[in-house]
Amino acid sequence: METKRQIVAFGGGGFSMESGNPLLDDFVVATTGLKKPRVCFLPTASGDADHYLVRFYNAFRERGEASHISLFRRERGAASIRDHLLSQDLIYVGGGSVISMLGVWRAHGLDLILREAWERGIVLCGLSAGSLCWFEECVTTYQKETSVTIGLGFLPWSNQVHFELGSPAHRAFEQKLGEGLRPGYTATDGAAFHFIDTELAQVVASRPEARAYRIELKGDRPKTTQLATRYLGSPDHVPLVEDSPIPWSSTPIQA
């Protein structure tokens, strides 16, 4: 059987943001195909915050064999990060600062280990920084300034999280496309992209109103396309939108 490389990237959501709504976390567990998968949490983007670890264990203790890796307290953790990560079924990456997280990961060689894990079929998932990191280019906004950070590049697209249609961050994303940013995917809180290999297989959502989009340049104009989204809350849910361009006009790019 051929190994499937899988990434589930949340615009926002899961136990970190949707207390009481288990849908996205149930979904990532289901993608492993196992009843009780081994799940390792990477809270690096939060600086390995204790309260975040507690919330992870509360959410995943019952769902599988839960563990975590703290790169700030290696003297107390697993002797070999690589062995530990490669023995997992699911690696779950928390939110926080994507720039700080990528810096720490590279210093400890996690960029290479995570690629190996992905290629072996271990499901990778996460929200916020834990979504951005898998892409080639991470589009973030800080103090009204939008910048592009180079991610791990497993997915050859750009990504923006906590998306809001028509927001300044959306316009800035479009602006970046005009400056050479690669086409990308963006999702609101509650929506998640499920990639198989490097192609988008489906979009799932933990809330009926959650949305996901593909943003690209058509000619010299940015185009935002709403993607069909499957709401995980009802088993017979039929996607409402069939990848149709949304009736929403973008401003032309200012050079």
Place this chain on the structure above:
Amino acid sequence: MKGRILVMGGHEFDRLDGNEAICDHIIELTGGRKPEVCLLPTASGDPSDQISRFRRSFGSRGCEVSDVSLFRLGANPIDVSAHLMRQDVIYVGGGSLVNLVAVWKPHGIAGLITDCLEQGVMVVGQSAGAMCWFEAGITSSSGRPEPALGLGMLEGSLCVHYHRDPGRREKYLSEVGRNIAPGYGADDQTGLLFEDGEMVEAFSAREGAGVWRVSAEGGRAVEKPVEVVDIRPGPGSASPGSPVDDFRALNKWRKSAGTRG
């Protein structure tokens, strides 16, 4: 490297006598009554308990305290450059040397701090926050004591928690002259003050705690004790006329007399 950097072998924000004396000493070094002191807790991931202990420790001394948490900038956006430049003291906390260097790099913090040092902001650091200024240090960032690269703003190397972590000192002595440049070994509650890249003062705030100059002679590391000023509060030792002042006066004189290399 222009400016003043105070590095410490170990310092906690607690009520331990030596640690209290060090806080007082730092404030004294700024010459200001109510200095602005900003904590950079990057090396341990910006934990809130370290931040609140820092705030209590320096806040209770009348300092204006703040912190820059690079892991939480999204939730608390500030102009990092302007904020750091305003400070009298930037205090860099301990934790993982490897992570500190790795996180600071994409945020450009070393460059910002270089500018601050040139403008007269004093930089203080303990443990990882002390070793980071040197070319190299001995860190447990990866579990066991190993050499790791610092920012190289000060020449040579530093090994912290010198006698508290026997493995660290052992590793340092085996690496100096082979894989890392000579430097200093510093116990907890000791410190070394560098001015424009030169060591001008070493102090100890705990009985028996010392500083060693570690050099390589014939391929072997050799330790020589460094003379330290005792900054423990003693009967009637309050400034002026404290050993620290004498030491500084002596150094000033040496400097002006041009006898220092």
